[in-house]
Amino acid sequence: MKKRLVGGLVLALAVSSLLGGCGEKATTSEKPETGKTKIRFATWDTAGDVDKQQAMVDKFNAEHDDIEVTMEAYGQDFDTKISAGMGSGDAPDVMYMWNYPAYHEGLEPLDSYIEKEGQEYKDNIYEALWPYNSIDGATYGIPVGFTTHVLFYNKDLFAQAGVEEPTADWTWDDLREAAKIIADNTDAKGLAFSMKPDPYDFEMFLWSNGAAYCDAEGKLEGNLNSEKSKEVFQMFQDMEKEGYAVATEKSGTDEFRSQQAAMYIYGAWSINDFKADGLNFGLVDIPAFKDADHDSVSILSTSGIAMSKDSKNKDAAWEFVKFWTGEWASKERIGSEMPALYNVVESEKIMENPEFAPFYTMLEQSAGYTPTSFIIDNWSEVSESLALSFEQVFNPSSLQDVGPVLDEAVAE
Known part of the structure; x- marks a missing residue:
C-alpha cells in the first residue's frame, strides 16, 4: 500500500x-x-x-x-x-x-x-x-x-533484558513495566513514539480509552479535553518524563530499526525493510487500557x-x-x-x-x-492546530501540562 x-x-x-x-x-x-x-x-x-x-x-x-x-x-x-x-x-x-x-x-x-x-x-x-x-x-x-497499527517489538532486546515477549492480552501497564526494565538493562529505550504525532493516527489511543476528539456533531469541547482523553496524553508524557520512552522527530521507525528502541506502534509499511535488515522482531496487538471495557482499537x-x-x-x-x-x-x-x-x-x-x-x-x-477527519469539514485546519498542541505536550524541550494544552486546543 x-x-x-x-x-x-x-x-x-x-x-x-x-x-x-x-x-x-x-x-x-x-x-x-x-x-x-x-x-x-x-x-x-x-x-x-x-x-x-x-x-x-x-x-x-x-x-x-x-x-x-x-x-x-x-x-x-x-x-x-x-x-x-x-x-x-x-x-x-x-x-x-x-x-x-x-x-x-x-x-x-x-x-x-x-x-x-x-x-x-x-x-x-x-x-x-x-x-x-x-x-x-x-x-x-x-x-x-x-x-x-500493531505493536512491534525487538526480540533480541527483550531477551537481553530478561523480559517475556508481549502477548495479545497485554495492557499498557504491562508495556510500561517491560519498557522500564528494558531501559534499565540495555542501551535502548523501551518505547519510541512521535513527539508530533499525526492527529489522524493518534485518535486510536483515545478510542481505546473510551474517548475521542469529538462527538457525532463534531464538537471538540468535552471530548478532546475529557478526563479520559487527558489520561492518554498524560500516560505518554509520563513515560517520556520517566526516561524509558523517547519522543522522536518522526514515527519511531528509525529508532526501532536501529535498535535504539525496543517497541513502537505503527502500520505495516516498514516490515519489508525490517526483514531486509535481518531485524529479529515480532508484532502483536496494541495493548489495551486496564480499566477500559473493550479491546484496544486501531486507526x-x-x-x-x-x-x-x-x-x-x-x-x-x-x-x-x-x-x-x-x-x-x-x-x-x-x-x-x-x-x-x-x-x-x-x-x-x-x-x-x-x-x-x-x-x-x-x-x-x-x-x-x-x-x-470524516466528521469535521475543516479537518485540515483542525489537524494542523492539534499537531501543534500535541507537540507542546510531547516535545522534550517543552513537556507542557496536558490539561491546559487540551483545554486551549478546544477553545481555538
Missing part, C-alpha cells in the same frame, strides 16, 4: 472549489458504435508495482471482448492530477482513492451497484473498512487493502477504488471495479496489499501468518469507529 489515509487533508478546499464549478456530465454508459468501451484507470503506484498492475489490467482486457482498460500511473502526482481532472470534468473513469472527505463530490456513489451484487458481496468485505470508504452514509469506494489506513461521477461508461467501469476488488486480484496483491476479503484471508490461511494476523485482529476490534 503506497498511500496512507493521513490526517491532513491538504487538498480539501482546493478540490471542493474545483468540483463546485463542474457541470453535469452524462451518467449512463456509452459504448462506441464500433470497438470496445474505453475505460481509464488511475493508480498511484510506481516502478515494479505498476508493472504488476499492468499485467493484471492486461488479464482483464484479455477476458473482456467489449471493454478495454488503459492504466495511467500518476505516482507522486496522483492528487494533483486527480483534482485537476475532476475540476475539468476529465477525471479517469476508475481510480484508487483514499481521501474521500476531499474528493467525494467528484465520485459516483456506489450503493446501488453494491446492492445489485447482493448482500453476500458486501458481507465478504471486512466490516471495519466500509466507513473509511464512505461519507455521510454513502459509499464512494470499494476497499482494496488496508493496514491497521485504519485504507486504499479503495472509486468511480468518477463524470464517467460516461459506468457499467463498464463497475465491471473493472469488481475485477480489481475480486478474489483473484486480491490474491495477486498479497505482499503489497493486505486482502480486504474474508474468503481470501481464509483460503490463503493469512491468520496463520504471524506477520499478518495481528493486523486483522486489530481490524476486527476496530469496527464502528469514525475518525474525526
